[in-house]
Amino acid sequence: MGRGGITLGSIYGIKIILDYSWFIIFAIIIFILSFSLFPQLIPGFGASTYIVIGIITSIFFFSSVLAHELVHSIIAKMNGINVESITLIIFGGISRITEEPRTPGVEFKISIAGPLSSIVLGAIFFSIFFVASRVNLGLFIVVPALWLGYINVALGLFNLLPGFPLDGGRVFRSAIWYFTGSLRRSTAIASAVGKGIAYTMIIIGIVGPLFFGLISLLWFVLLGWYLLRAAEAGYEQVLYHEALEKVKxxxxxxxxxxxxxxxxxxxxxxxxxxxxxxxxxxxxxxxxxxxxxxxxxxxxxxxxxxxxxxxxxxxxxxxxxxxxxxxxxxxxxxxxxxxxxxxxxxxxxxxxxxxxxxxxxxxxxxxxxxxxxxxxxxxx
Ligand SMILES: [Zn+2]
The missing domain is CATH 3.10.580.10 (CBS-domain)
Known part of the structure; x- marks a missing residue:
């Protein structure tokens, strides 16, 4: 998925790469925050103020996604699994873990750590929101903190959906893997659920504007499409892995x-x-x-x-x-x-x-x- 990108640097020996597609989502988020959300919730300021706050908030969002991926990678490294790079793509990130976890237990730990870290981050931003609103720190801290709280919890929950290769799908796979002993069969099942979730999201995206707004359409269709592609690619990778198993x-x-x-x-x-x-x-x-x-x-x-x-x-x-x-x-x-x-x-x-x-x-x-x-x- 997208080899092209900009290398930002390394953390713990893990290369951090910004995929070109990521700039699209960054621009969309800045746009939504600066021209829709902030002017509605914090009225009475000029466009440039909203844009500056929009950019700062987006950078916090970007750091949150990176933190989520880093936690996956650090847990992987602690379990002796090599992590080459983290690529931040259109919806979050891909940790390029160069080998599949060898046991269901390791896979479970690596997978659950990401969503948990997002939920913890969300809780931290919610706390900032509560404290900031109590002491009247100003809406330019209160509103972004609230949004960042929501988006992190949403990111954590979305990733917990049981469709492979979402984190929740990996957790689900590790459970089937534990009981059946077959990585291949558990991946096939978790990928099928992943595709089901993807199609559901695409359908919600198409009929959604009747109930929500146009933005929801875009999000759901794009998320669904991304998930669909990822489910197929993830299953293929396991097939390749199995085909190469024990080959010298x-x-x-x-x-x-x-x-x-x-x-x-x-x-x-x-x-x-x-x-x-x-x-x-x-x-x-x-x-x-x-x-x-x-x-x-x-x-x-x-x-x-x-x-x-x-x-x-x-x-x-x-x-x-x-x-x-x-x-x-x-x-x-x-x-x-x-x-x-x-x-x-x-x-x-x-x-x-x-x-x-x-x-x-x-x-x-x-x-x-x-x-x-x-x-x-x-x-x-
Ligand atoms: Zn994750």
Whole structure:
């Protein structure tokens, strides 16, 4: 869901990314607050005052959503699960937890923590509202605090709906998983409920304006559509996870890959390898030792007249733990590293190159597994 975005920074080693779609919701919220809610509840001020308060309130809202996601991620990390990044998208956030929880208990803890933190935050904002209104702190604190209280509690409750992949759906899944012992079956059930909730929301959104306002239509249709997409994607991810379960790198890697000499010029590299063979990445090996990895992307920006002068060793990615895995590693566990290394890793054992594994190898393995399972034939 939306790879593009702006990286804001890191908290606890977790990258915080702002998806481009997030700006749309940010603008909508500022607009609703500044041109509708605040002028109604705090009348008598100029437009610029409402806009400033609208922006400040929206930033608090944004921080609340981030806090919700951070709590998920911190609980995940405390349970030994790696969290790559948090992407704030159109409705809240996605914590990119690079592996599925291994037990229902862990999944339950990670999932319930987010909504609980939203409800706690909501309670804090409600308290600020009560205190501020008692001591007459002014409507510009009272009203935003009330709204932030509502929105956080709403966020917590919405996320507790039992449709996967909402947090509540994950809690629901962990319960079915606990009783059936099957991650796949529990995900299928929780996703089906998730889709049901999504369709219900879309329908409410379409007939809703008869009873509520136009804004509710927009919210429900968008939320429903988002949930629908997420339910499908979440189930697919579990299928992929299951397809890769217990598959080792050595089972799907390409053994004895074609290697190149790092002293080769780019001109010879292009004519002798990239143009002649169908591979787009090669290990660079000199005197029997792996020195690095070169892919077609690395030579793209080199002007043609430089090709005879520049060598493979000048542009290759030098050997480092970032581009190396071992044949006994679980394929599922190397996925984050593989994506950081542009979809290609050298496979080495005892300092010797034994193979290469690419994203394409993994896609083939997934298709093979899923296909063989669906047609009922035993997996090879
Ligand atoms: Zn959540």
């Amino acid at each position: 790198v050595s089972e799907i890697m390409t053994e004895n890959p074609v290697v190149v000499d790092p002293r080769l010029s780019i001109a010879d590299m292009v004519s002798g390898y990239f143009m002649r063979l169908h591979y787009i990445g090669y290990p660079a090996v000199e005197n029997g030792g792996a020195k690095g990895l070169i892919t077609i992307d690395m030579i793209r920006d080199i002007p043609r007249d430089q090709w005879p002068i520049i060598r493979v060793s000048d542009v290759m990615r030098p050997l480092s733990p970032d581009i190396v895995t071992n044949p006994d590693a679980q394929v599922f566990d190397i996925l984050p590293k593989l994506s950081r290394a542009d979809g290609r890793l050298l496979v080495m054992k005892d300092g010797q190159l034994v193979g290469i594994i690419t994203a394409a190898d993994i896609r083939r393995a997934i298709v093979r597994r899923l296909h063989l399972e669906e047609t009922g034939r035993p997996a090879a």
